[in-house]
Amino acid sequence: MTKRDQLGNFELMVMLALIRLGDNAYGVPISEELEKRTGRDVAIGSVYAALERLEDKGFVTSELGEATPERGGRAKRYFRVTARGLREVRETQRALVNLWHGLPELEGGKA
Template sequence: MSKDKFLGEFEQFVLLAILKLDEDAYGSKVRQLLSESIGRDVTIGALYTTLDRLEGKGLLQSRIGEATSERGGRAKKYFKVTAQGQSALKRSKQALHSLWKGLALKAVH
């Protein structure tokens, strides 16, 4: 493995949600998908802190969409996972797979 840092669990969830949402990946949609998929209610502040951090690491790119009347004239900020972000996800998946391989959890009483 290289010196690249591994992604945290929540960072992985956010990147995967953005990949799933594709062209429709903006804050409230990411938050909604996380709630539906993993049952985790995330504050919008915590989500945007993570999005900003991932973008700062070069794992995400953002763009500002058109202003919409439904948002009082404000524009949505859309996110896209970069090639570097996809590589980081693959590394994390491979590392987890390697650790899980051959492991059977025992029942805890």
């Protein structure tokens, strides 16, 4: 019955990319950041799907960027994490770190 709205693996990664990107967090750079730091291919569609779920859960908010930049292309939709979202990220991080802390098999993954 618990409706806990936990973070999935990919959702957590998206949240972390979002935090790092700050004011420049929208679809494309989020995707690039994930590829760069994880070394895995990231389908952009997955990113948007995760962002939508996260917004539904109240972990991020979004707003459209300015309507007429001096380049071609559609307007960007900027995302930012909410206080609740940040709390949830910390919570998930804490759980993981508790689980792997002190395991000699997992050295080098430090902080």
